Amino acid sequence: MTVNHTDSARVKTSAYQLRQQIRYNEFTSNTSGFAQGCVQGNIVILPKDWADDFLQFCLFNPKPCPLIGMSAQAGDFLLPELGENIDIRTDVPGYRLFKYGKLEQELTDIKSLWSDELVTFVLGCSFSFEEALIADGLEIRNISENKNVPMYRTNLACKTAGRFSGDTVVSMRPMQPKDAIRAIQICSRFPSVHGAPIHFGQPECIGITDINNPDYGEAVTIKDNEVPVFWACGVTPQLVLEQTKPPFCITHSPGKMLITDIANSSLAVL
Structure with missing residues (x-):
């Protein structure tokens, strides 16, 4: 079934x-x-x-x-x-x-x-804090479009520990700038599930060359008046494990x- x-x-x-x-x-x-x-x-x-x-x-x-x-x-x-x-x-x-x-x-x-x-x-x-964002009236595009959240490899290095090292993977949700600020305020309350976004706008600044071609998950619509908002993502260990x-x-x-x-x-x- x-x-x-x-x-x-x-x-x-x-x-x-x-x-x-x-x-x-x-x-x-x-x-x-x-x-x-x-x-x-x-x-x-x-x-x-x-x-x-x-x-x-x-x-x-x-x-x-x-x-x-x-x-x-x-x-x-x-x-x-x-x-x-x-x-x-x-x-x-x-x-x-x-x-x-x-x-x-x-x-x-x-x-x-x-x-x-x-x-x-x-x-x-990050799926855990999506509920808090929705409750505040913010659209979560991967949910509204019924897609897996887009995730990207970045050039943001993690701190090495023993044999483990590598770069951070991020998840992305597009928002209007005013909503991105609100998302930072809301997600700062949830450090146990990635906390506040680590970057928004200009994906090339963190090593993402094609926002429409995620390394994991599925691309979502980014409207003309929106910016991509990036959170540290729990897929990071998978990239670290590869290295x-x-x-x-x-x-x-x-x-x-x-x-x-x-x-x-x-x-x-x-």
Whole structure:
């Protein structure tokens, strides 16, 4: 059965219900706008001998890698602190397997790949603050056009930690300049899900040569009176992994997040 991704489904489906649909491959789409009110998370799964370096990388780079949860110990695939019966092996709509920095495979579950050596990291996602922007009357173009948010590689270097280094990936939402200022004010309240935008206007200043050709996700309409607004993005670790080349790593597919039971409102700091 395929789930009908209507506006009603976005509003009414709970986080637990959506995870159950994902677990049984009834939902395999991007998760922006679904299970409203709940924190969504980016996923990085690494062998335990790489975990300390990656944890340090997250602590050094909280804008692109805001850590909201991780395994209590290697081999744990349940994440009870993040939600009821969450099984990280099945409850993400899409996974990516990397070996030595190369994308090997995209999967809808990772049971066959699981081992007692693996440590899971869950990072905050910009989809969580979209709800606050919409509540303030701002349009989120990727939601209104039913697309995966556009994401771009930049020339903004992350701080190196152990074996991990690389540049920041950003997500983009077009807005009128006055709305971009309001977005900065709103998102500053949510540092656990990337916080305020890190740039707006002039994408070439951060190394983006073609705004209509994102590296991940889908292009959205940018109107004549709008500027592109960029947030640090949780896909950053995927670019870092390509450069660092651990022998084995699993991530979410861009736009396909873990839905937690944590309330977005609980992350607001002001």
